[in-house]
Amino acid sequence: MATSKRSRPRRSHALGGCSTCRRRHVKCDQKRPVCRTCRALDVKCEGYSDQVLWMRTDNGEEAESARGTRRYLYSEQSRLSMSTALGSDLVSGSIDASLAEVDSRLRDPERSLDGDIVIGPFAVLDFSSAPRKLEQESVHEIEPVASYINPAVEPPETVAPENLQESNPSPILDSLSQIDDFLHWSDLLSFGLDQTEFATNGALSMPNDLSFDMSQEMGLLPVDSNHNDDLLHSFTTQQAPAELISADVDALQDAPSLLKHFQDIVIPHIMAIPCRQKSPWKILNVPAAVVTYSDSTFLGTEKVSQAKLANLYGLLACSAIHLVLNPSTISTKPPEYWWKVANQAYLQAKDHMQTSLQLETQGLKKAKYKDQLMAACILIQYTIMSGQQQHARCFMIDAERLLRLRGLSKTRISKKARLLHHVYTWLRIVGESTFVLHDYNLSASSLEALGSRFRLQHTPNSEQMANAEPNPRLDDFLRLETQNSDSDLNIDEPKDKTSGLHDIHLQDSRSYPETLYKQIYGIPETWLGLVSQTTRLANVLETFRIAREAGQTMNLEAWETLQRRSTRLENMICSFSLGRTRAGVLELHADSKPHGHMVEALNAALVIFFYRRIRKTHPAALQGHVDSVIAALQACSATLTQDDPTGPGTAWPLFIAGCEAMSIARREAVMNMLDRASSICGFAAFGTARNIITEVWRKQDEHLTANRGEAMPSWVDVVKQGQIWPLFC
Numbered sequence: 001m002a003t004s005k006r007s008r009p010r011r012s013h014a015l016g017g018c019s020t021c022r023r024r025h026v027k028c029d030q031k032r033p034v035c036r037t038c039r040a041l042d043v044k045c046e047g048y049s050d051q052v053l054w055m056r057t058d059n060g061e062e063a064e065s066a067r068g069t070r071r072y073l074y075s076e077q078s079r080l081s082m083s084t085a086l087g088s089d090l091v092s093g094s095i096d097a098s099l100a101e102v103d104s105r106l107r108d109p110e111r112s113l114d115g116d117i118v119i120g121p122f123a124v125l126d127f128s129s130a131p132r133k134l135e136q137e138s139v140h141e142i143e144p145v146a147s148y149i150n151p152a153v154e155p156p157e158t159v160a161p162e163n164l165q166e167s168n169p170s171p172i173l174d175s176l177s178q179i180d181d182f183l184h185w186s187d188l189l190s191f192g193l194d195q196t197e198f199a200t201n202g203a204l205s206m207p208n209d210l211s212f213d214m215s216q217e218m219g220l221l222p223v224d225s226n227h228n229d230d231l232l233h234s235f236t237t238q239q240a241p242a243e244l245i246s247a248d249v250d251a252l253q254d255a256p257s258l259l260k261h262f263q264d265i266v267i268p269h270i271m272a273i274p275c276r277q278k279s280p281w282k283i284l285n286v287p288a289a290v291v292t293y294s295d296s297t298f299l300g301t302e303k304v305s306q307a308k309l310a311n312l313y314g315l316l317a318c319s320a321i322h323l324v325l326n327p328s329t330i331s332t333k334p335p336e337y338w339w340k341v342a343n344q345a346y347l348q349a350k351d352h353m354q355t356s357l358q359l360e361t362q363g364l365k366k367a368k369y370k371d372q373l374m375a376a377c378i379l380i381q382y383t384i385m386s387g388q389q390q391h392a393r394c395f396m397i398d399a400e401r402l403l404r405l406r407g408l409s410k411t412r413i414s415k416k417a418r419l420l421h422h423v424y425t426w427l428r429i430v431g432e433s434t435f436v437l438h439d440y441n442l443s444a445s446s447l448e449a450l451g452s453r454f455r456l457q458h459t460p461n462s463e464q465m466a467n468a469e470p471n472p473r474l475d476d477f478l479r480l481e482t483q484n485s486d487s488d489l490n491i492d493e494p495k496d497k498t499s500g501l502h503d504i505h506l507q508d509s510r511s512y513p514e515t516l517y518k519q520i521y522g523i524p525e526t527w528l529g530l531v532s533q534t535t536r537l538a539n540v541l542e543t544f545r546i547a548r549e550a551g552q553t554m555n556l557e558a559w560e561t562l563q564r565r566s567t568r569l570e571n572m573i574c575s576f577s578l579g580r581t582r583a584g585v586l587e588l589h590a591d592s593k594p595h596g597h598m599v600e601a602l603n604a605a606l607v608i609f610f611y612r613r614i615r616k617t618h619p620a621a622l623q624g625h626v627d628s629v630i631a632a633l634q635a636c637s638a639t640l641t642q643d644d645p646t647g648p649g650t651a652w653p654l655f656i657a658g659c660e661a662m663s664i665a666r667r668e669a670v671m672n673m674l675d676r677a678s679s680i681c682g683f684a685a686f687g688t689a690r691n692i693i694t695e696v697w698r699k700q701d702e703h704l705t706a707n708r709g710e711a712m713p714s715w716v717d718v719v720k721q722g723q724i725w726p727l728f729c
Helices: 002-007 019-024 036-041 076-087 095-107 145-149 161-166 185-189 229-235 251-270 280-296 306-325 335-359 369-386 389-407 415-433 444-454 462-467 497-502 525-549 556-580 582-588 593-615 619-639 652-658 664-681 684-706 715-722
Strands: none
Touching (some): 251 280, 251 306, 251 335, 280 306, 280 369, 306 369, 335 369, 335 389, 369 389, 369 415, 369 684, 415 525, 444 556, 525 556, 525 593, 556 593, 593 652, 619 652, 619 664, 652 684, 664 684
């Protein structure tokens, strides 16, 4: 017995317990302000002892607390210099890339043991080269934070240390190319020492926490080119947010009429494909908003969650901005009034959403997951309607983080949650297909880590794939998983249930029998999966192309794997577009002619999208597919009657085909359809498409006139030059 007693493991102790539990020698759960152990035993919780604090000695004053404090080991300028030295070589690299490189090098059996592995500031520091003189506390060597976030701002010659700490990063990025879903070393090493949380920049807060706080200095509705240019310009005259929210405007006063307008008019217009089926907005968002409105007004229900309020105000904002963009809509109030309502409702929705993500994601006051995701999706829809590309990117990343944190971790995913997942998938995949503002320039080490993914490796069996944990990382569409046989591209094989529920971005192109895309959008899941695969492959190929032009060493095995994948994807897209699955879809919707024609246009546009992004084909070789898209969209428009509430549908196929139109007749047909669609709903997407298509045509005509030998200009070039993210989802 003595022997067994000695071998018994000692009880582990938890640091930081309350004074009562520490005195009673019981385990404390450290809940604040009162721990649950004391509450369960009905004893007084005497609180927690002082934590270790850093003592400020800026003015030479004594610390407020005499105990539990420590002094800084280094001076302020020394710490800033060390942070700059550590991050100087890592500004363009992500932490994921550095860790992947460390792992790949450590696993390489042929690596030399003579030299050290020098990757990242903590993997290991290499002092073999001339070290930086950290003791030289010259402020000229310290790169200000603002110069990283806004490259257009040149750092001043001299900056006082106190000014450097108090300076905030630029509130809005000058271009979307700075937005990245990965956590970069510069995110950790480029902030002031007094900052306890990330700056009020949506892009910088994305990789680190669920909250977002977009700049209040940015105009809420940038002027986007559409048929209401003059009207919108009169409303967006650099007004401050305080001026936009008028005291005589209250969005809740018009809530009944706005809710009805959203259900009857806005929902048919924002449907991607004209069809008369019930949309998720009508199934989920509208009933939740009606209940929230009643609870927060005449019912006087207390403790309405912030997520529900965000959904309500987001829906009101969408309805009000639709009235602004469509002055011909029957309304007793002028567009100027609805403009103020839209901005007030949007600010309210954004603030409620921010509070919900900060306070209602975990803990006892946790909001329902469906309420939070509903609010995120309706805010994304508002930014798409109004053309706010910066805000749309932030909301999409927050929605994905919420989905991965709370949605995919559930043991059982309900049908309503799946509906919301499908809505997010459509918004993200179609939106990502036209996002070409990534930073494709990778360092040699990051490129090597990327190429190592395509080396020959053991292909996991089906049981291992089924038991694999879902990837918790955010997806930026710059990753491309591959196996030897490319089994994830076999659309004839069905997915298992786990893969089907967790593959939110359809990286796996195999079909899932229980998918809901046909019920929601009337399109097969395979179409969205092929768009996702094409977008990913195009991004990876662009990365390798830029590296090759920069003279970096290429991984031949990885390049050959990508070429084989391109050929396989081409065969699947072409066969899919020729009608292997389209016939079945048309039979299911024989009574919905507009829907069938739109699906046909999407299929033909997918072929154009592949040859533009992957093959970079000359537009002259794509005119037959352009004719197919134009004919299908004209037939779709012809079947929509004048008083039909549905339509005009997504602008994605018209944009993809319109940018490749070469003849005058084709271009006139594209412009006529853009004008008609814009007159129906007035969304910013159609004005954006018109501007980009017109600029592409101008560049193409100049190119043909000069008879140049370079590649023909495309919409990808125009979008990159203008730093535009056209949203057609």
